[in-house]
Amino acid sequence: MIAIDWGSSSLRAYRLDTAGVVVEQKRSDRGVQACDGNFAATLAPLIADWNDADIMLCGMIGSRDGWFEQPYQDCPTGIDGLAAAMVPVEVPEFPRRRLWFVPGVADRNSTEVPDVMRGEETQACALLDLLRQGTHLLCLPGTHSKWITVRDGKIVSIATAMTGETYAVMRRHSVLGKLMGKDDSRFDAYAFDAGLRRSADASGLLHHLFGVRTLGLFGQFSEAALPSYLSGLLIGHEVRASGLFSRTPRPAQVHLIGNERLIDAYARTLVALGVGVQRHSENLAAHGMHRLSKALILAS
């Protein structure tokens, strides 16, 4: 089978054997936002050498701006619920093949404000069999970080934090960027930890953000260190407000899913706050789609 993880800004294509092992993979920066709506034409050359009949797709490709909009499935849901909502789509560009879009998941119960995800539910699906008993917390950091609670193998709630996007817009478009170097690749552990400590103060994120400016203004952190300080500050706020510390019993660990650099920063934060972590790779989406495909076959 073929598994396509197609988000706003990137496209990852995986070919898996029947046992669920990734045998080939390709990557493109033609995310949903960069396709001008030509989804079939974007996908075709990428998987031209792969003749598998079933093509599973997850992520923003199933959104209103994507190829075929899939309604959100409500929490609680799991592998069987998601699979039951999926119907095969045939398109002229891929004759005699079936496209299966994984729906996104909505949480309309946890608070009066709904929450949603598209793509992350598929990554979670790769772990649901392992989390069949008890309550577990998954964190998928990114532009919009997702905190997913799994209970007895089902996704029961979602909370999204706009951490990555807030970092990016404050860095690029606010006064904070003026005192920062252009290089984002250097991680300054001392500055990150200082931002993390600052996030414990009750005086609020909006005030702490201004502190990023004054610390630069008074030379307490260099241009090169300030991006790490801002990162520690924001991730600290996200993690502290995640509800992790108000749960009884407090989860002993958090499952972290994402790219290595982000996971490093979140693991550092969680460990500093006394919480264990279990790390998983970004490629989990491919395994989640394989797991869903097995459920589809069983159901058909």
Place this chain on the structure above:
Amino acid sequence: MIAIDWGSSSLRAYRLDTAGVVVEQKRSDRGVQACDGNFAATLAPLIADWNDADIMLCGMIGSRDGWFEQPYQDCPTGIDGLAAAMVPVEVPEFPRRRLWFVPGVADRNSTEVPDVMRGEETQACALLDLLRQGTHLLCLPGTHSKWITVRDGKIVSIATAMTGETYAVMRRHSVLGKLMGKDDSRFDAYAFDAGLRRSADASGLLHHLFGVRTLGLFGQFSEAALPSYLSGLLIGHEVRASGLFSRTPRPAQVHLIGNERLIDAYARTLVALGVGVQRHSENLAAHGMHRLSKALILAS
């Protein structure tokens, strides 16, 4: 005397009589950022008809990016302290006249992260005589909202919240703007109050920001109402984290200084949270400079 309130994005010129009454005033959008460093040439035509010998200036015009950089004065400070730090400057473009730049104020004691202001201290100076006894809280909402604590007529601490700038960058540059109408001028009281209530939830600002998106996505607030929701959310976070509610005794009222529309929103928030307000106009800077000029004369 002439009083110039010269910030990053605007310039206000006032002519006052010896009693401190504003007799004429002019306004320009040639803020410090829009002058290309030609400060004398920008100011000259604006005050061409005014022949007063003393020209007082406050705001970003005294910053590193301004005309003559003035070092920050440290808290606690007041009218006498600020006046003592001011020295007359003569420039060839204004012969036989004296320019007096009001220094900014820094707070390096309240927390390990310093805080600063330039311009707001001058607005505060207009009120310091009235606040000669006891502890008082001033709030000057804006791009960078300032919360100033005055004790026995002196500025003792400063806390800045990046509320206005966070609103602007999230609105213009983040995904949140996509679901909002272009019109910012319409105030939707219902949406503002909903954002304000949401800010009481412990799940954190970064999470609440994503809720602005989902509320739009699920049609719970219209394009036209979402900007007010975001505004209520951010102002709610700012006010709740301002320390107002953790002080003993809690101040019975907050002095609000700024433009009418912003003051309306902050007054609405404070009153909803059970705190009284006293409103002051933006023109307070002119009166603050007049008060400082009297102190300069007494000292000379």
